[in-house]
Amino acid sequence: MVMALSNCLVLLVLLMALSVPAFSYDSAWRSAHATFYGDMQGGETMQGACGYGDLFQQGYGLETAALSTALFNNGLSCGACFEIKCVDDPQWCIQNAGSIKVTATNFCPPNYSPPNLDHWCNPPQEHFDLSMKMFTSIAAYKAGIIPVMYRRVACSKSGGVKFQTAGNPYWLLVLVYNVGNAGDVSEVSIKGSNGEWKSMSRVWGQNWLTGENLVGRSLSFKVITSDGKALEFDEVAPSGWQFGQSYEANTNF
Structure with missing residues (x-):
């Protein structure tokens, strides 16, 4: 009887593990183009459409990209990771350069002003605006724009998921970052000590908002990534806790 119960518990644990969806992605390479911004030291690494702020301070550094409208998904793609390689341009692609991996941290806006009616970030084109350091890892600086192949990959992040607070007692804005595996967050809930879970609203990028006054109460979060x-x-x-501070969890995806 005890042995049977033990076997049932083991089976239940295995079924629960199998029921948790793992990050999956299409391993097929897709065609796109890439340009670069800033300089070799970073240049334009502050804030951005995902709201990550100082990319060096947040741990993203220069391994980043701004996405065109077709890839940005209104900010839901913020935090997703991509592998990119320069292709089909022997004049500008660096031979045997391999590929680079970047995190989506910004938006490359469309430009419909003449003569930019076919601007590379305009829909439906898939485009990456890379940091100069990443761009010049796979292509010559003078190229300006290159054809690339890309695919979605799992994000590898050091440490736990991080939560940065902003606002006042009447509204709390939380930036969720340093998310591993799928990388992009689709839902966030918050709970103050002795309270109930409350869904947060995504304001922009990966900034999530609640109007509940949680000052003086410890904060817990439930995060769901795009893979479920x-x-x-x-x-x-x-x-x-204080506004304007970051707090790191003990675990990551």
Whole structure:
């Protein structure tokens, strides 16, 4: 009887593990184009349409890209990771350069002003605006724009998922970043100590908002990534948390 119960528990654990969706992506390479911004030191690495702020401080550094409208998905793609390689341009592609991996941290806006009616970031074109360092890792600087192949890949991040707070007692804005695996977040819920889970509204990029006054209460978060995987991060921020601070969970996706 005890052995049978033990076997049932093992089976239940296995079924629960199998029921959690793992990050999956289409391994097929897709065609796009790439340009670059800034300079070799970063140049334009502040804020951006995803709201990550200082990309060096947040841990993204120069391994980043701004996405065209077709890829940006109104900001839901923020945090997703891509592998990119220069192709079909022997004049500008660096031979045997291999590929680069970048995180989506910004938006490359369309430009419909003449003569830019076919601007590379205009829909429906798929385009990456890379940091100069990433661009020149696979192509010559003088190329300006290159044909590339890309595919979605899992994100590898150091440490736990991080939550940065902003706002005032009447509204709390939380930036969710340093998310591993799928990388892009589709839903966030928040819970104050002794409270219930409340869904947060995505304002822009990966900034999520609640109007509940949670000052003086420890904060827990439930995060769901685009692959459907959900994790709970209990009491990430202590009861004495402050606006304008970042808090790191012990785990990641």
